[in-house]
Amino acid sequence: MLIGYARTSTLDQKAGLEAQRRDLTSARCEKIFEEQVSSVNVEQRVKLDAAIDFCRAGDVLVVTKLDRLARSVAHLVTITETLAEKGVALRILDGAIDTGTPNGRLMLNMLASIAQFEREIMLERQREGIAKAKADGKYKGRKATAMARADEVKKLADEGMPSLKIAETLGIGKSSVYRILR
Structure with missing residues (x-):
């Protein structure tokens, strides 16, 4: 059975969730779990946990993109190990990765490492930019909305x-x- 998982970080990203739902349906997923929660707080990913629990040996968990599933390599490894223990493969539509094959497992690990590297570089640049703006007196922080x-x-x-x-x-x-x- 193909089981889909779709996630957006915020409630405002309705179009992104609809696009994922469309792609997962096109990939013939029979059941789709959806949630709108940041990937940073992995403890609150109730639907991801439900999707993994729902999977049985021989099933395939399908996501549209790697970043919809895990933010870090460590989290991805945990997820893929849990799925492998259950006899479940992971398929990522963007990039045509399927952990049911040795090549798919290799590609997944390489892409996860590259994605984490890119994120860390982006955060480093962001911190540098904020520090420079503060030094120039241009950064006051975000305005308290409440x-x-x-x-x-x-x-x-x-x-x-x-x-x-x-x-x-x-x-x-x-x-x-x-x-x-x-």
């Missing part, structure tokens, strides 16, 4: 709206609501 909406938070609280509903309505974190109301 505090900019403090008046709205207080108004809704005065109207009797519960804190969790305020956070949901304004699209800010519940801890920010509590902090403003303190």
Whole structure:
């Protein structure tokens, strides 16, 4: 059985999720697990865990791109080892990689290493750019979005709206609501 897994990092990436769903359906996945959560926080990847649990020996877990599955080589190794123990192959549509073959396993490990290297280089450049901007007095950090909406938070609280509903309505974190109301 072909089992698909689709992920986007944010709720705003609806088109990306739809494109993954389309590609997984075209690849003839019989069941597709979807979630919208950052890959950085791997503990919250409930649907990925569910997809892996759902897989049985002889199944293939299908993703559209490697970065939809794992952010680091270590995480990828953990996932592929878990799948291999269950007798499940991994197929990545972009790049035509299939861990059911020795060549596919080799290519996956090489691409994962390159992807992690690229990410680390990008983060290093980003840190350097921020440091330079700070030194030039051009970087002030990001503006506090919740505090900019403090008046709205207080108004809704005065109207009797519960804190969790305020956070949901304004699209800010519940801890920010509590902090403003303190």
